[in-house]
Amino acid sequence: MSALCPVCNLTLPHDQIESHVNAHFDDDKIDPQIASDHHLALQLASTSDPSPSSSASSSNLDDKAASLVRSQTKSPFYSVGNGGLICLLKTCLESELKSKSKPLECSTSLLSGFVDHFQASKEDKGWGCGWRNIQMQCSHLLSHRQEAKRVLFGGSNFVPDIPSLQRWLELAWNNGFDVAGALHFNNQICGSKRWIGTTECAALLRSFGLKARVVDFAPKKSQAMYLSVPGSTIAPKIKSYGPMDRFVIKKGESGKGKTVDSHGSNLSRTSKGAVLMGWVWNYFSDNRLNVSSGVHMTSKAPLYFQHEGHSRTIVGIQRRLQGTTFTPQYNLLILDPGDFTRGIEKALVEKRGWEGFLKRGAHTLTCPEYQILYVDNGIADGEELEQLKTIDSHFVEFYCLP
Template sequence: MSWSSCPFCSQQVLSTELERHANNHFEDEDLAKDFQLAKHYHDEDIPFDLPHHIAVSSSSTNCFYHCEAKHGFSSIMVMLKDCLECDNGTNTSILCGHVDHFQSVEFEDIGWGCGWRNIQMLTSHLVVQRQEAKEILFGGDGLVPDILSLQRWLEIAWEKGFDIAGANDFDQKIYGKKTWIGTTECAALFRSFGIRARIVDFSSASRLSTDVSGNKKRKSTPQVTTGPMDKYLNTTASTSTSNSKSINDNNFLGVKGSQLLANWVWSYFSKNNNNNDMSASIKPKPGCNRVVVTDKAPLYFQHDGHSRTIVGIQLKSLPNGMHQHSLLILDPAHKTKVLESCLSKKVGWQRYIKRGVHTLKKSDYQMCYVDHGIATEEEMEKLKILDSTRFEF
């Protein structure tokens, strides 16, 4: 039986009851006080000792209780690195450094909270791997906010003028709502701190039509989608929360289908923070597996009805001389303990984490990624209007 001290009253309570007990210190009607707490919680001297994958996120309480971010290479990523080094075949894998897994919690956010959990995973990387980001994110304490706190911070971002169109879609309010979010909300939240969050959009060419001027445009009646993607896909350029711009890159010309997405992910992770391509130096070596730890942040990976976090990519050498990509993904829908068990035993982890190109069957995907550095004051104004780079399958 494990006991923990309440960070608000110092009472010793069962660890399994700590979240409920802590939440009872807050009253639902005290919203104004909580709003200020979301802005200034870092001034409070509060101890945190909950396991990192646990986050208070009850929509019926106003708790801004935060989990402590571990420093260094997170245990789940250490175990994943070990598994990749022992994987069958001759492979090269590129991994992020520190990323903690945040799972959706039963009776809390299952069915709607995946976007917030992915923001937590991305935050866990930034506050450990990037000192400049740690100093400005969520008060500068290096803590990963719970869902309710993130919702407050997003409202603050909207108040500052970030993604006004997206804010209007939510009537400027999202605190306490069990509402799906997507890449635009993730980008707006991070941009409000000066983090250079970008959006990239992968869309099937069959979903596009050509107007009289020869320009590609969205079909007026796209297939039905669920979740945050449909807001992006079903609005016109003049009202969309993201203004898309097409791009041509020689590295992707002639690549068809979802392989284009995999190539983009490989290119993203294989470039260092100076945008220098490291691909040539990290190709598979005969007879061994290589795992390279990059300085790149994980990717918020959105598709119809769900979102996950891409923490790396594997390139497998096939006997015929060809290569095969697999995305390495942490899914909020999976239990952290199950992932840790499979990884520690090196058994069955592949079905949870590895996703081959053949599994990417959706018509549209979006990603949110973070560039290095902090935006200047001039950049901040530009970052208020979200845009995206689009690749067509």
């Protein structure tokens, strides 16, 4: 037996309806948008097959989603003042431009908007980096994208803790998102300390209708291998999904693979650092050829950055043009869940030692393969949502130079 909630029109079992209705009146004022958001999130999280054979299963998944919306817990984290870490980083980059000891007149930095830093705790040290980067990604989406705020975690408007995220991921698997990846974990992740990777992040975000895309950076010979990271099971496809995928693979007359950017420039035999940095720059610059020097806030979400054994969050990129040929030199601007938030904040406020926390040059990209996840705008539904259940990736080739 089920009943309809008189506030949000959500159908729930009789034994849950009383507590659900009472929850609407915990606050003095009911936000009708939040009530609608809960319903939309549950629709996106449920199967769309209306056939009688699937109705019982669909109802069960709806019940699980409704229960999780009510029971999920907000993740504790250290809140940074002064507009958050990204604003502090912007100030440091601007000060660097004005420094007389090391002038950077031809330096351009591109940053994502607000991102909360979620540091690893004693409880998840050594295995929780993937979850922490999901939390960082979601903190931005909740702050900057209204459509994401409406569907993420039932419209709760907060970033859940790791146990709650694990339950959301299991629900995504139960709804058919990333079947191959789910089998790797035997469809169970709650209470586990097993590592997760980019594909688990993609499955979780896609289950809410968010258009999470995965990009692989690897030598051609590794195209079918991808990362040897637990759970990173991807159906490979060399396919461009949109303007963010700058690089495509083409065959030259000699038969050797050549990497070509969207403007036709030949990047044949380019090292992994140059290719990856170029892609990240293109992502944050939104394919613009001419970006003025200075520090710019963009509309881009941060990037989930995975390599074997660890993952971090890219919140921006710096480009310096040096020498008479103006050869670009890049620094990724990264938040690492392994660092202490207070330490990062202190370094940024004092403008001393912050580079060691946040800057990573091309020479640091020593792993054989990398994965990046980004989130396109918009919410998928219908057939597009069904297509998102299969996690595939765009392959970007680089060459290992001797």
